[in-house]
Amino acid sequence: MATALQNQKFSVLFDRFDADQNGKIDQTDIDLIVQGWCTTFEIAPGTPKWRTMVGHANKLWQDLLGHADTDGDKEVSREEWVNSMDKPEFLEDVLIPFALATYELADTDGDGRVSREEMDRAQQHSGMSPEDRAQSFAVLDIDGDGYVTKEEFTTAARDFFLSTDANAPGNLLAGKLG
Template sequence: MKTDLQARKFNHVFKWFDQNGDGWVTQDDVETMAGLFSAVAEENDQKNRSAMKRGFPHWWTLLLDAREDKASERIGKQEFIRIMDAVVIAPKNFEIAVVGIVDGLLGALDRDGNGSLSREEYVRMYEALGIPPTTSGEAFRRLDRNGDGELSHSEFHQAIVEYYLSSDPNAPGNWLLGSLDALD
């Protein structure tokens, strides 16, 4: 693990993935996550639904393949953080597991189809994915780097990459899922 900051961020992702809160990530949790994400898309939006649906099983397979105890079909917090760091954020895996989901998510949230997210479209993400929306306005302000009131595709991507890969405590992308201070 490179830094404490990354461990905190992965810890946050673990808590989010552990949808039933039993301290383990299992296939059921991952399926619940996939359901939450694909529900963001409108029913006739097959393209973005399937992009998100494909990403989660891939992510789950990465976790299972890298786990130490092959007899167990569940992943605990320390192991989750270890595998995120060692496997999931490797460029090839990150592209397929994470970026695919993110592209589908952006497409699904972009209801007016202008290729970027308004503040309103972005805030819907928090509601739909069960992230407490208390700091979403502040998050939007930080992620909108050029301050034009829209999150472009590249601003959104940059946020994802920084969230998962940056060890800089001041990286705007740390705000992707809201204030990190609110997590501790």
Template sequence: MATQLQLRKYEKAFERFDVDRDGVLQRNDITAMAEIWRQTFDVSPQTEEANRINGLAEQLWSDITAATDADADGTVSKTEWNAAMEQPEFVDKVALPFALAVFDLADKDNSGQLSVEEMIAAQTRSGISEEETRRMFDALDADHDGSVQRDEYAAAIREFYLSDDPNAVGNLMVGDLD
């Protein structure tokens, strides 16, 4: 059973995915998110990169509904979402691959790491303030080299979903939990 901290994290993640803020996840939320990423990273609509983003969004929706839509109604309620979040296989097969795809989009120079500017560009468009993003970046940059490595980011995403440690760095992945 999820702790209060975990439930709050799941709620914040749900809010990020629920683009139209109607209280359920639907395909249009995920396609809207893909459009936000495309615009954020200045990807032209008729390009291979845009097709990749759209494909990732379709795969994400398919994976989310396969893992969460218990009543098969084509929407994902908060209750269904919360139940899936407690499953490590959901994190490993759905949440983490999508988060890493976004990481790769934000990594404009294909260096395998994000600068604070790249992270700010990615996070502020999804509703996380620049201040929150800088705190997140500083915590993720464990070796203080001025960049967040892909593996550091992946570990934090996994920790976000699965840890109930109130001091875990991964708790910062969706901004402040208050």
């Protein structure tokens, strides 16, 4: 059973995925998010990075339909979304890989790390305020070198989705809570 903190994090994440802000997540929301990221990072359709991201997005949507869409309406409400996050296998097999695919898009030079500017560009499409983006980067850049490595990001993603520690740095991955 998810804790109150986890439910709060999952609710914030719902807002990031509800691209059209209509209170439901559907295939269009997922497509809009991916399209925004690919446009931001100049990832052309059909390229390997584009195919990888679209593949993760399609897996995310199909798994959401199977795990979260309890009423079968092909939309995921906030309640369905939050309830579906109580499945560690969904988090490990779908959402964390989706987050890592996003990280790969942001790593535009392929050096295995994301700069403040690259992270900012990725997070601005999710509706995070400039202040939240700056705070998130500062916390995620654990060693303070001006970059978030894949290892740091992976740790943050696991913290966000799995940790019940209110002080875990990954809690800020999707912006300030509450």
